[in-house]
Amino acid sequence: MTKFKMYKSTGEDALFVSVSQDQLKPQDSGTETTTILLDDQQTYQEMDGFGASFTDSSAYLINQILSEEQRTEVMTRLFHPEEGIGLSVIRNPMGASDYARTVYSYNDLPENQTDPECSGFSIAHDEADVIPLTQKALELNSDLKLFASPWSAPGWMKTSGSMITGQLKNEWYPAYAEYFVKYIQAYASHGLPIHAVTPQNEALYEPGHYPGMLMPAEAQADFIKNHLKPAFVRNDIQSKVLCYDHNWDRPDYPLTVLEEAGEEVDGVAWHWYGGEASAQTKVYEAFAGKEVHFTEGSGGEWIPPFEQAFSNVIRTGIEILRNYSKSFVLWNMALDENNGPTVPGFGKSTCRGIVKVNQQTKELTYTLDYYALAHFSALIRPKAVRIDSSSNEASIRSVAFKNTDGSIAVVLFNDGEKTGNVQVQLKEEELLSFQLESKSALSILINQE
Structure with missing residues (x-):
């Protein structure tokens, strides 16, 4: 029957x-x-799952603005496999992204100071909101996998001297690899294993109004092959390394990284803000055995509501999965009535969260992205093929x-x-x-x- x-x-x-x-x-x-x-x-x-990101903004809204009763409800509805939609992937920024209340890294220093050993490294910022919520998510869903991506290295490691713009200086490649090691070890000490990292979010984009860092393909290959992966091996870290973490319109970038550092790279991470999902298959077929992940796609006011916006998430989600992706991760887990908070100086935000938390009224609303994700995550479970x-x-x-x-x-x-x-x-x-x-x-x- x-x-x-x-x-x-x-x-x-x-x-x-x-x-x-x-x-x-x-x-x-x-x-x-x-x-x-x-x-x-x-x-x-085989699927790892579906999810979104506990950006600083999202974590603050859920952990500090909502009441305890609302927080319990939303976490259950997001992560519980039976009582909710069973989200099983969280991709957290390592330090500030555009959706943060301040610009910060885990090793900020006064101007002209350096810390080659990263002895001042601390995830204290995340211990307020991001870590408690991530722990709760893992408690609700034991299949949860954690991904992590930096928007920028600490300013002192960069050509710009700031988390805004610039590139990673060659002399700080070893220190930046140590930065990743310390992050993974710090999260592990909170009972949170990091499943995979990317060396850089959107490495081809250098925003002038929020944290970002240019990292050309050759530089990323060098960093992964000669610094990041060896540091993981030395410290017995099993976290996977995914390259690229940017749009479908530049498959030449991951192809270059895989050509130059294929042994040390476990897969490719993709975003949807340019190009077509078929790029995932093009790279997958060129380098069989390398994982495919979709790590960021945000809905927002640039797509007319409601029908076009909902259709976009469902249509694109299907295409992402038909092109070998093991994950389908949207962007902010929560945003407020002004599509924020965002870093100072960001300007008008047009992104949409999975849920909306109104900072004035404390009202909690589930957006179309929640229901679109539900169409996948509530039925396609982790390890499904x-x-x-x-x-x-x-x-x-x-x-x-x-x-x-x-x-x-x-x-x-x-x-x-x-x-x-x-x-x-x-x-x-x-x-x-x-x-x-x-x-x-x-x-x-x-x-x-």
């Missing part, structure tokens, strides 16, 4: 709604049917996974302009037939007993 658990989103007022088989609209006999063919014999990547899903109509997008318990999770999205007939088949056997409205998402968990 086959059992189905299904969730459907048809619009702003009907997001991730539980539906039964009887509640699905029967097919229209006068319309052609799109067949989604599932093949669990054809397998691809992607299986083949094909469609005879391009406008009906799909991705499918087989969970460790044998259940099959399918995410469908009608990207067409009109309602369509859909039939889901597994190994030639028809499982479900229904109508799917334009720009609607349907997630199906199939249990065959």
Whole structure:
């Protein structure tokens, strides 16, 4: 006997709604049917999971602005595998990003001072909000994996002397590798193992109004091969090293890093602010065995609400997963009513968080990103393996996974302009037939007993 658990989103007022088989609209006999063919014999990547980031801003809002009751609710709804949507990846900035209340690193020094041994290193800043929330997330979901990425090295290590702009000076490559070691060891002492790091967030972008650091591909390869990985080996650190951590439009960058430091690199991290998800497959096929991760994509006011914004997350999420990614990580876990807080001087923020915390009213709202992520994370569990899903109509997008318990999770999205007939088949056997409205998402968990 086959059992189905299904969730459907048809619009702003009907997001991730539980539906039964009887509640699905029967097919229209006068319309052609799109067949989604599932093949669990054809397998691809294993999932680590879905998530977002506890930026300084997000952690502050959840840990200090919300009441204890609200905080318990939101953490449960974010991370608990049964009572929530089971997020299982957190990517935390190492130091300040653009979404921080101040500019800080873990080793800030007065001008013209240096600290080659990083003896002044401290994660005290994170102990206020980021670490307690990350510990709570791990308590709620034991499958949680932690990723970490710096927006900048400490200013004294850089050509600019500041966390704003500049590049890492050659003479401080060893000290910067030690900085990573100390971060991983410090988090481990709080019971938080770091699964993977990237050497630099968005290494090709040098913002003038928030922390950032240019790191050309050759420099990143040198840093990973001759400094970071050897430091990990010396200190018996098992954390993975992912290169790049930037947009799809420059696959030449990770290809260069993998060419020059492939032995020391475990995979590639990608963002969605330029190019197409197919870049992930291009690099994956050139360097088989290297992991693919999607580590940042933010929604925001540059995409019109609601339909275009929701559709973008679902559509792009499906493409990210169809192009070998083991993770799908959005950006801020929480932002406030002004899309902040942001670092001083940042200007107007247009990003959207997974939840919104109103600093004035203390109201907690779950945004469209929460429900879009839910379509994936609530059904596709950690260690699920992607299986083949094909469609005879391009406008009906799909991705499918087989969970460790044998259940099959399918995410469908009608990207067409009109309602369509859909039939889901597994190994030639028809499982479900229904109508799917334009720009609607349907997630199906199939249990065959």
